[in-house]
Every structure is written in structure tokens, then in C-alpha cells.
Amino acid sequence: MSASSGSATVKAGGTATVRVAVGGPGRDSGPVTFDATGLPPHTSDTWRPQRIAGGGGTTVHLTTSPRTRPGAYQVLLRATAGLDSRSVPFTLTVVRPQRSPADLLAHVGLGGIVTVGRIVGWLAGRGGPPGPPAESLRPTRRDDERV
Secondary structure, X not given: OEEOXXXXXXXXXXXXXEXXXXXXXXXXXXXXXEEEEOOOOOEEEEEEOOEEEOXXXXXXXXXXXXXXXXXXXXXXXXXXXXXXXXEEEEEEEEEOOOOOHHHHHHHHOOOOOXXXXXXXXXXXXXXXXXXXXXXXXXXXXXXXXXX
């Protein structure tokens, strides 16, 4: 069993794609199925195809969530045919996505007022967004006001 790469780096919320090849098993071993162990929390593995007859290859998509914590994770990509199981190690490194000023405007809205220090901290990945969502900045109508 082999993988097209021994490692991949993705931003949290992204997907790493790896091609996995297996040799032909013995005649009595049956179909080959695949799975992955050691995935970080909030990460899924999708195999296409999930099952093959005999030797061949498949592709696994390791999909992270924006909630997946940054770090290097040791994953085992495994092929099983009958009682025979083989695996190949794979390192999945998850990094924090960069934030942009456009992300800030989408969250706060054009009418939001925030401090430069909070903007810089947010863009650097420290803390949450620097202000309330734009919806909370809109004035509300009171019943005693004239329209």
C-alpha cells in the first residue's frame, strides 16, 4: 500500500486529497475497503471509491472544519481485505486561515465602529471578531416613534 504523498498542509476548513494505491490481494481475501484513523476532531475522510475489488487505487479527501484546531496530526490510511489490513502513515497539518479586511467588513458591516487594536488583533487571529455583526448595528423602531 502506498500514498501519493506522506503529508499535506491545509487551512482549517479546507480539504487535503491523497491518492492511495494497493497491490492485488490474494484470491480469497475479497474486496478492499478503506478508512482513516487518528483524524483531528471536526475532520472527515471520504473515499472514492470506498471499496475496490482486488488491487488498484482510490482517492481520500480529508476535509477539515473551520473548528479544526491547528496542529500536525498523525493519520493512518488503512486498507482492509478480509482479515488482512495494511496501513500507511500520513501527516495532516492544519493551519489557521488568514483573515482579511474583507472578512472584517462582512462581519461588522460598513456602519460598525471598532478600534484599530481590535482589528489588528482579529486579523492576526487573536480573539473573536472585533465588533457585533452588522444586523445588531441597525437602529430599531420604537412603537412611539413616527415613521
